[in-house]
Amino acid sequence: MSEHKNDKEAYKNEPYRNQEFVVNFKDPFNAEPTPTRLIQSYITPTEHFYVRNHAPVPDIKESAYFLRIEGLIGKPMVLTMDDIKSKFEKVTIAATLQCAGNRRTMMSEYKKVKGVGWGIASLSNGTWSGCRLRDVLEYCKAFSKDSGAFHACFWGLDFGCPEEPDGKPYGSSITMEKAMDPEGDVLLAYEMNGETLTRDHGYPLRVVAPGIIGARSVKWLGRIIISPYESESFFQRRDYKIFHSGIDWNNITDKVWDSTPSLQELSIQSAICSPAPNSTVYLPFTIMGYATGGGGRKIERVDISLDGGESWDYAEIMTEEKGPVNRYWSWVFFRYTITHLNQLDHQKQVPLKLMCRAWDNASNTQPRDVKDIWNLRGVMNNCYHIVDIVVENKKSNL
Missing domain, CATH: 3.90.420.10 (Oxidoreductase, molybdopterin-binding domain)
Known part of the structure; x- marks a missing residue:
């Protein structure tokens, strides 16, 4: 596969772009x-x-x-x-x-x-x-x-x-x-x-x-x-x-x-957008992200784990387009709020391994590990999304 080449002359008439990108x-x-x-x-x-x-x-x-x-x-x-x-x-x-x-x-x-x-x-x-x-x-x-x-x-x-x-x-x-x-x-x-x-x-x-x-x-x-x-x-x-x-x-x-067939339909996907990886947060805090279903399939639910996939709970789906079956072309957002952690009763800091996975109306869900779907072009990565954070107890004297 060819690598991109830099030709400054060819790119001299590019449009203005947002500096936040x-x-x-x-x-x-x-x-x-x-x-x-x-x-x-x-x-x-x-x-x-x-x-x-x-x-x-x-x-x-x-x-x-x-x-x-x-x-x-x-x-x-x-x-x-x-x-x-x-x-x-x-x-x-x-x-x-x-x-x-x-x-x-x-x-x-x-x-x-x-x-x-x-x-x-x-x-x-x-x-x-x-x-x-x-x-x-x-x-x-x-x-x-x-x-x-x-x-x-x-x-x-x-x-x-x-x-x-x-x-x-x-x-x-x-x-x-x-x-x-x-x-x-x-x-x-x-x-x-x-x-x-x-x-x-x-x-x-x-x-x-x-x-x-x-x-x-x-x-x-x-x-x-x-x-x-x-x-x-x-x-x-x-x-x-x-x-x-x-x-x-x-x-x-x-x-x-x-x-090998060319890719067409997207696979089911979800990711945590907040909190950021390796951040320190305080109670209460909210996990937020997006989920998408390929081929117009409806996202039925998003699961959240706080312990690296040992246990799961349901996130709240915040936005859901009402439409005909299998014409759900837009994403959904999800959120999950944590108000209490038992571990913080005895520790000043608690590391959490956040995970999310989505399910669609055909019971498709995401694979757990990236190693199971690795491919040389790096496409369609939809394994569980993992975000490591630390929760700190501001009130603790421990």
């Missing part, structure tokens, strides 16, 4: 909010929404923009932004986007992986407005899968990806089953949080494919190809795949890459 890679820009900032708002303000770029951010004028649609359709189409806004119904959904590399840094702490390091905050929740991808493909008379139309392939306008030696832009694809599902809610979005998309988030048009990894929600969308095959992009064929722990960079082969 935790920057994991500068060029191309990859950054996440702090965990405490992340859970301050159910809908993440645009200026705090995580940013995952693979190339310099294009500077596109809407008046000069057009979208090409081709492949297994009745007739190749070219749509302007005026066409997209006037010909198709505008709809709005709330959806969390999450990078498949979320929590990669923690996986790398167990055993080194390759990829941009991410903490627990490479996800955010927003409202997205635009037209349904399904409506656009029906307008273009896209062929059915009986005719071999199995994949909707998206190409961006962000040229200069270091991983693409021939200069191709970022690309990815989803199944036509997802693209055409009336309950799949895949959008071609031109608004975010009630405002026009910003450059970092795909202006003037992007894909929002809820419930699956953020890599499939291609920004700066330039072309859609309906195809029998998934995208030929590096990021579909040689990235965002998960292998067993015996596969590493010394023994992986083209056959392994080609025979």
